[in-house]
Each structure stands twice: as C-alpha cells, then as structure tokens.
Amino acid sequence: MTPQEWPQYRQQALEAWQRIEEFDGPTIWVSTDSGGVASGSLRTLAAIRRFVEARGINAQVRETAAFGTTWLEPVVDIRIPGAPRVTYGHVHEERVDGLLEAVLLGSDPRADLAYANWSDNAYQGIQPLAATDWWRLQRRVLLGRCGTIDPESLQEAVANGAYDAYIKSLLEMTQDDVIAEVKSANVRGRGGAGFPAGIKWESAKAEKSRPKYIIVNSHEGEPNVFKDRRLMEGDPHGFIEGLLICGYAVGAKTGYIYIGSEYPLAIERSKLAVQQLRDAGLLGENILGTGHSFDVNVIPGAGAYISGEASAAIYGVQGQKGMPRTKPPRSAEAGLWGKPTVVNNTETLANIPHIIKNGSEWYTAIGTEKSKGTNVFSLAGDIVNVGLAEIDMGVTMQDLLFVAGGGMRDGGKFRAVLAGGISGGALPESALHLPNEFGSLEEEGSMMGSGGYIIYDEGTCMVDLAWYCTRFNRNESCGKCVPCRVGTASQLEMLDRLRTGAATERELALLVQSSNDIIAYSLCGLGQAAPVPILSTLKHFKEEYLEHTNEKRCRAGVCKMHSTVASVAKEFVVSPQRIDLTPVAGSPR
C-alpha cells in the first residue's frame, strides 16, 4: 500500500460499512465470542440462520462479540428498518423461533424479552440503553467497536476508525512526537502495575542496542479478569493498532503478542488480524513507503499464571520457563533476547490510538489527577451484571458495583469485594466510597490492579477466601525464590488449620509476620502480592478469624470445624512441633 492508496482503502471500507448500516431488511447480531459460545450462541446463530432461510426473509445475520453484557448471553440484537436496534438476552436456541416470529413477522418487538434499545428514547416499551444502570455511567472508548463490528473483518474496523492513528503517526509525526503525546497523556499500565507507558517507550527508544522489540502482554491470568480477553476477541485491531504505533515510536522491527493458551479465540483472532494487516500492506517491509518495517508474531503461553509477570512473559516468548528475574536491568534496557523491549498490557495499547487521534488533552480530561482515561472493569461473583463496564477512572466502588454492576444477586447481602483479583485484597462495605484509580485502594490494603472485581455475599467465609487465594499463589509460585515458594506453602498450612478449627490466635500473629516477610523478600509481584488477601481480610474481617480461632465457628457455614490439631497435622504432614510460633529473631518487623 502507498500513502495515496490508504484513503482509497478507507473509502471502500466506509462504503461497505454504509451498505451494512443501510441494509433494507432486518439485521440480526449474535455475539459469538467465547462468553457467548459458552452460553450456546453458536446454536442460537444456527437456529437464526435456519429460521430466516426457511421463511425466506431477506435478513443480514452478523456475528459480533459481546459488548459487555455477559450476564445476558446468549445475546441477540435485532434491528428492523425504521426501528432502533434492540438487545435481547438469554436467547437460547429454543427461544429463537418465537422471538423472530414476533419481531420479524409479527411486528411485535417483544418488550418482555428485550433488555434495551440503542436509540435515545424508549421504543415500544423498551428502555433506551442510556437509561440502564449498567450503561449510564459508561464511556465507551476502548470497547467502542465491540458488539458492533465483525471482529474478523479489517474492513469493518477501518470503517469505524481503526488505523487512522497509525497512519497519522507514520505520515505526520516523528517518533519523538508520538512518545511526547503518549507521555503527556500519562497512560498508565492496565496490567495492574500502573507504570506510565510513555516512560517505557522513551527509555526503549533511547537505547542504542538493536534490534528492539515490543511485547503485548496479553497473558491475562488473573482469575475472573476477562477484559483483555474481550478486547482481543471483540476488536483485535484496536490493541494491535496500539502495538504498531508503539513499534514505530520506539523503532522496533518485531512485535509479539503473548496470549495465554486458555484464550484460543483471542489467539486465533489476533493471528487473523496480523495476517490481514500483512495482506493489506500495513505490516511488513517499508510500510507506506516510509522506510519503517514491522512484523508481528502471536505466541501462545502454556498455562502458568506467572507468565503474566513482565520478565516471565519475556522468558515465555523465548520458549523458556516463566521465572521472573531481578530488576534492574529493566526490560526497556535488556528484555527479549537481551535487547531493548517494551512490554505493555493489551488494554494499555488499546488506549494509544485514541490518544494519537484525539490528542493527549482530550485524554487527560477524562479520569482523575493520578489516573487518566477510562478503565475496562471486569465484574464477577455474586453480582447481577456479570460482565464488563468501561467507566472513567475514579468511579466509586459503590457506583461500579451497585449501579453498573446491578448490585447483589438473589437478594444476597454484600460481604466483600476482592479488588484487583488474586493479587489484590478484600474490601468491606465501609470501603465502598473509595474511587477506583491507581493508588486509591492501597491504604485500605487492596488495589485496582487490572480492574477485576469479584463480589461476595454473606455466604462467603473470609478465611476461606484467604485460603483460596493462598492456595492459588502457592500453586502458581514459580519456585525460584524461597520467601514465595516456602512462605505461601506454610501460610496455606496455617490457613488450613484455621479452616478446620485447629488454630489459635498465635497463628494470626504468625500470618501477619510471615506476610510481611514474604512481601519484603520476594523477587517479583506474585510473591509481593501473595499475602495481600490474608492481610486485607485480617484487617477488615478480623472478627471472622477470631470466631474461627476462639469459638471454632464459621459464620458462613463453609469451614468444617471438626479437626483436632493432631488430625490436621497428620493430613498435611506437619508435626505440631515443627510449627514454631515464637517470633523469629532478626525479623525486619
């Protein structure tokens, strides 16, 4: 492609999109991302195709990805000419015929089955999307194309704005211009650490060593965090455009998208998107005649949570065990194959095209002092609206969970929210006024992290929650450093004794002490965050721990308080003598 051919390509894409938009028959969208497929949306899709074919209806049936309403899956949207698009939830295959019969043939929009319509006003008893609690706080930037375009079409992405910013960077901006824009936007790492992306780019660009690499860290291993998954499945060209801009700004020749193997559809769609870009001439040698060359490889992980840690991700791409290393050197100085490497999270990169297109001033006007832009939050657990919501940074926990999240499911009473996933911490009701941004939940012993929130009702035992997180961390510890490998294992033993009624208050003191040691001496983020669920539950729910130790009682009725010290010791092959509960001399705290 030459610079002159791009406007032509874009024009064709726009015209094709217009034909889709102005189609004179009904349009039906089915969400066939992994969340939809899990709910049976492929069977729904097949039933829809059978119906329109059998009735000879001139309809366009389109596959798309969810636009965040995961709890409504399988989601089907229908637009008949002259009417707004309407979203229907739980359209399982057996419901298809009835729905289509009414909507397409009977002119009855079935308000009883609809969730919302996409116009600004109510339509035949169907509320507008903007009036729903789930939608009204949202600002759709990163998820803008999700649910609308066919994620497997480059053309549809381009018609909706994709690659404008990339072309603008290549043709109108110097590398330093791009970096300056990203720096002044102050976009912070959405993988959880919140490190400013512009600073990584600047240091990698400044390095003399060649070649340079970019790695998209799409190894989103945090349980119940699925925002990167949805971004990759719903709009792969969104984050890939950010990768291409980064490659240009830093002067890299090769980019890697490192995706966890439990994300097969994200892997497939990323590979397809890369191939489409090669075919279109937006990747490869001498792109648009600018002299800039760039290519992208998609590398799958192999099932290790730690592979999401930046240095472990680099080893993963190198075909090695994902064991983090000490820093410095930072990866911007010595990363992949010892060369300067930028490692950025998927969602971080998805922000970049919007910053280049609209300017950093537009971006910094959204969000808070410390955290700019929007954030894609994953909500799961005992909450009504399990799914995604993209809201400005700084939204309070109350608004996020009880407005966008729809509140507690099945009339349950809120007990805790595990913010930031396993590496975050549990927060009680008294923390619901806090804003969600980088650094705001830390004083209460948690963090926003990658924006994944799991909500628990009163049927959840906080000791069990700490045990669960600790077991996860023990299993996923790479084993390289002792504080993490041995520390998480011994904490798990203590929590086991708590869960079975064999612990005393001395265990609680030892848990705090060992937590502090693990945090202080662990090599990487996994170890440093591993005790956080323990410390946060101890801080906010100490009374539950005391009930376990002193009254041998679990208020949630989860823990089986039957064991004696001896039986627990036998079960876990720990002799009571081995557990020395006296403070260790020389401990830093």
Next chain:
Amino acid sequence: MGANLTQTEGIEDLWKGTEEDREAVLRILRGFAGMDPMESLIPSLHELQKVYRYVPEGGARVISEEWHIPLTDIFGVVTFYADFSTEPMGRNQLWVCEGAACYFMGAPELGEAAQQRLGVGYNETTPDGEWTLRRADFCYGACHLAPLVDLNHEILGPLSEDGLRQIIDNPPHHHEESH
C-alpha cells in the same frame, strides 16, 4: 506452576517410536520453518501434545536434535507449564474450573462429584484411558456460567453435581462448529 499428571498403567500410548511418528514430529517442525526455534518451542509442544495427548520423550528428542535445543531445557519447559503432560492423557479431558467465582459457587463440590464418579483424583486418568480429570486454576472468562467445567474445550455451566454426573455418564457428542 504445572502439576505433573499421575501415570496410569495400561493406557494406550499413541507414541510408538516408529518412523511415522518421527515423520509426524518433523511435519510439525516444518510448520515453523523460518522462525526462531526457541520462539517456536512452546507452540510446537502444543502441537505435539495435540497429536499424542502428551509430550512423548521420543518426540521431544526429535525436537532437541532438529533444533539443537538441549533435551533437559525442553523437559524443563514441559514440566514447568501446566498445559503439558509427560504422561498419556485420556480421550476426554475434563477440567473443573476453580476460578475465584467458580470456587465460591460450588466448584469444590463439583470436583468431589467428578472424582467419585470417575474414581480418580485430580491430575489422574481412568484406567480405561477415557477420562483425565483436571482442576483449572485459571479462568475461562465465562463467570456468568459459574460453576462450570470444560469438557474437551466446550464450556458447560452452570452445573449442579447431578448435572455433572449426567455429563460424565453421557458425554455430549454434538460437536458444534467451533472457533
């Protein structure tokens, strides 16, 4: 970090160490022609396991010889990552999700039911080679279906213990068009 699967005696080992097997591995490796061997190692191990339902030592040896990667490095990778198994796995692979939503919504009970029905523990394979039972410590991103299982890459949920027993007794064989 990966839990190694337990060996079950008598399970059919698809790797016979024949010339065809060697050729099958070479065919996989040819798919990575022109790429860096180390960057291709993990993707090639995935393909090897897809064919043999585990990573056979003989197959790893072929990779080692062809790409000049020490066998010990390959097995370091195979035993580090949970995806890979050094023992043949069953024809059906059942993963019980224990993500942070599923666990608190009944996954341990599902796991218990599966273990009783199949007569094996986690990371074990039934003696007839039909089932390998595993616990997923990661997340399928389908938390709206919690608690769920993954049966041969198909997600089924939300499940009761009875529902899971029925699935084990009559595994669904409708293979829908998958992505």
